[in-house]
Amino acid sequence: MAETLAKKPSFTGTDGIEAEMFIQQVRRAAFHEGKLRDDAWIADFAATCLSGEALRWHSTLDKDVRRDWIKLESALLEKYPVFLDSMSDIGKPEPEHQASKKPKPDGVGAVPPPSTVTRASTSWSYSFMSMIFGFNGRIKVVTNIKEMNGYVARSPTRWGHLASVQGKAGSLQAKFVDGGSKQSYLKMLNSTMDHEWLGIQWCCSPFKVGKEGAALVGVTGDDNEDVAGSSRWSKGPTGAGLWQVGPDGQLTITWVDGDDTHVLTPLTRTKDREIFFATDPTAFTTKSKYEWVHARLVFEPMHHRNLGTLLALSTSPGNSQPETTTKTV
Missing domain, CATH: 2.80.10 (Trefoil (Acidic Fibroblast Growth Factor, subunit A))
Incomplete structure (x- = not known):
């Protein structure tokens, strides 16, 4: 566990790109600890990595979302989307x-x-x-x-x-x-x-x-x-x-x-x-x-x-x- 904490992820809620990187880092930490299939452990671990706006947002979630990594991961991606693909029809490259x-x-x-x-x-x-x-x-x-x-x-x-x-x-x-x-x-x-x-x-x-x-x-x-x-x-x-x-x-x-x-x-x-x-x-x-x-x-x-x-x-x-x-x- 000491090695995982030394490389502990962090997430402040900047944008969707940061959210994707954070999810990947949390998954790697869970894998390293043999907890990749323990959704409650991963959710608790992820909660300790939040700060700023992300921490405030997390505190507003229902308990069943905060305690289940599968639900929390989906909530993260929904809250912090990446708009490049979804808005690609606005303009064309020149x-x-x-x-x-x-x-x-x-x-x-x-x-x-x-x-x-x-x-x-x-x-x-x-x-x-x-x-x-x-x-x-x-x-x-x-x-x-x-x-x-x-x-x-x-x-x-x-x-x-x-x-x-x-x-x-x-x-x-x-x-x-x-x-x-x-x-x-x-x-x-x-x-x-x-x-x-x-x-x-x-x-x-x-x-x-x-x-x-x-x-x-x-x-x-x-x-x-x-x-x-x-x-x-x-x-x-x-x-x-x-x-x-x-x-x-x-x-x-x-x-x-x-x-x-x-x-x-x-x-x-x-x-x-x-x-x-x-x-x-x-x-x-x-x-x-x-x-x-x-x-x-x-x-x-x-x-x-x-x-x-x-x-x-x-x-x-x-x-x-x-x-x-x-x-x-």
Whole structure:
């Protein structure tokens, strides 16, 4: 039992992907203890691994569900679904949104979640994107290190960059805005900065795609002219109309360099939780003296568990879409 407890699973209720991983880990622990067919033992063991929202949800379940792993497992999958397959008819992939150069995550901190999720989340068409214009939400930062998880902060660091905070208090609230020409902006609603949009600012000027990083910052101005970023350190190009979101809520940011469109990899610095992006995370982190881990940015709608649930509610009979907001420049 000591070995099992040393590798004890944990589940906080982040999303369906975490739920699937948790179920698999619980099954392995039960198998290791020779308890795979003891549903009461597995259910009791799983209950000790819950925290946060998952713990609160578990406490509302009927006793017969909490005490029977078969029922509890079904309840977990129902409560925390994965929406990629069920919503696949919303939009079709468009090749021009794919990265011209795929990032190389090997050897850079924690390994990111399965790449199939990333590919599905970065290739949805503008017809899907238009469905979420006007939605308000927070931006969750998800890594493979529990202590590094959180939300994008509403206040910048001393360098003018945005980092993550561990709870919703102090987190940024943002709204998707249609910028036209298949652009999507994230308008900051409660930021302590004077800047209006959420965007990135490259470290150096001139910069070379592939070796440099870009900080998550506040941005003012139109992407075509008079653009200013909040960074007090980064001196490179700045942009804001760069965002895409998949049906699972995962955010993707792209950067156009000539004829090439690059999908950037999010990274967070363990020293201060600042969030950066890179086209080649291996090259970027190798030249850095700091430790970095891969991250996922997930749009979490206000008052709803995830984007899939919100879209399902808003498109069902008797419900209306939020008012579409268009960026005025």
